[in-house]
Amino acid sequence: MLWLLLMQVVVSCLWLGHSEVVNSFETSCPQFFFRETPPNEGLEPQNPAWICQRFKNQYYFATLYDRLMRIPVYSAYIYQPGPGKRPKTWLVEPQLIGPTYPKTMEKEWTLLNRYNVSLEKISQSQAILHDYKNLTGLNRGHLNPNGHHDDYSSRMATFTLTNIVPQDEKLNGGAWNNYEQQTMIRRTQGCKTTYVIVGAVPGNNYIAKGRVNKPSHLWSAACCVVDNNYIKAWAVIAENDENQVQLLTLGELEDTLTELYGRGQVSLFDSDCPRE
Numbered sequence: 001m002l003w004l005l006l007m008q009v010v011v012s013c014l015w016l017g018h019s020e021v022v023n024s025f026e027t028s029c030p031q032f033f034f035r036e037t038p039p040n041e042g043l044e045p046q047n048p049a050w051i052c053q054r055f056k057n058q059y060y061f062a063t064l065y066d067r068l069m070r071i072p073v074y075s076a077y078i079y080q081p082g083p084g085k086r087p088k089t090w091l092v093e094p095q096l097i098g099p100t101y102p103k104t105m106e107k108e109w110t111l112l113n114r115y116n117v118s119l120e121k122i123s124q125s126q127a128i129l130h131d132y133k134n135l136t137g138l139n140r141g142h143l144n145p146n147g148h149h150d151d152y153s154s155r156m157a158t159f160t161l162t163n164i165v166p167q168d169e170k171l172n173g174g175a176w177n178n179y180e181q182q183t184m185i186r187r188t189q190g191c192k193t194t195y196v197i198v199g200a201v202p203g204n205n206y207i208a209k210g211r212v213n214k215p216s217h218l219w220s221a222a223c224c225v226v227d228n229n230y231i232k233a234w235a236v237i238a239e240n241d242e243n244q245v246q247l248l249t250l251g252e253l254e255d256t257l258t259e260l261y262g263r264g265q266v267s268l269f270d271s272d273c274p275r276e
Contacts, residue, residue: 020054020103021095025062025076028052032062032076034195034223035270039064042258042266043073043199049096049125053157054104060157061144066202067096069213070127071165074199075144079188079222082150091160096125105160123211127161131208138207138214141167143198145180165200166207166214170243176218179236179245184222187234191224197268201260203240215240217260221253223273233273251275 022028029052030036045066053061053075061077092108094101097117108129111117122128132140144163146155167176188194203216221235235253238245248256250273257266 020052020093020105021099022050022052025050025052029059029062031059032078032195033197033269034225034273037270038062038076039074039197039269040265040267042264043261044263045069045073045202048073051093051095051162053160053163055091055157056153057104058153060149060154061163063143063162065093065096065126065162066213067125069202070131070211071200071202071213071215072143072162074197075163076195076197077144077148079148079184079191079194079196080150080154081148081185084150084152084155086146087152087156087159089156089159090129091156092122092128093126093160093162096162097121105157105162127164127208127212129161131212132161132164132166135166135207137169138166139169139172140164141172141176141218143200143218144196147181148184148196165218166212167218168240168243171218171238171240174243175245176238179220183236183247187222188224190226191232192226194222194224195269196220196222199257200240201257219253219257221250221268223250223269231273233269233275249276 025038047067049065049067051063051065052059053063061075063075064073066073091105094106142164144158146158149155198220200215201217202213205214219237223233225231233250235248235250236245254266
């Protein structure tokens with residue numbers, strides 16, 4: 001009896017290790033976090049989903065998703081920019097519907113036609129393409145941007161609706177884009193590995209008839225390993241109706257997020273990442 005119970009535990013663990021929606025990042029895709037340490041519970045929403053973002057049987061980044069707000073809380077990735085085409089196809093996360101569905105992100109069309117899933121069923125657990133149609137003053141804002149990746153598959157993996165939020169279009173194409181494309185290049189000079197976490201603070205407004213939350217703020221934090229003796233960090237935050245980005249220390253961002261989320265002290269990285 002004990003042997004059977006142990007076997008069940010082992011099989012369960014193996015299944016979790018290969019699943020898309022997982023029980024924890026520490027056991028399934030810890031490689032996207034500095035010292036394999038994800039943010040603490042200070043960011044966790046009421047109904048979270050931990051997604052190891054999988055495309056073509058490979059993990060590319062990690063997303064904590066808010067099923068109720070239908071937006072990501074944050075996406076975590078390793079900064080590896082490179083030239084390449086911008087994908088055009090948007091994907092969804094089948095395992096948010098249920099564990100029997102594919103473990104890799106898919107097109108809505110594939111789920112509708114190959115797996116006979118209704119659009120209503122997909123929409124119960126996540127945002128769908130229709131939610132982002134006919135927006136005024138907003139567009140689809142990546143948390144993990146495709147330009148921070150160096151091959152087509154990794155760029156394609158960022159085009160999942162579980163990695164985007166309704167973002168002010170002036171901010172997305174202006175100050176936020178400048179931070180992603182220019183400030184990051186300057187700040188990462190000399191970095192061997194840069195771990196990035198980009199997040200969205202839920203706001204009081206919604207799109208798609210109340211289905212998808214419009215964040216009040218967007219934020220980003222980076223922890224850069226220069227060598228064994230030197231680690232540096234920086235952070236930014238932006239209000240989602242202003243074309244302005246504020247540069248902060250990691251500690252300042254964590255304190256600001258602690259106030260904004262109101263769920264206890266926020267810690268984004270392992271303690272070895274400097275807060276000053």
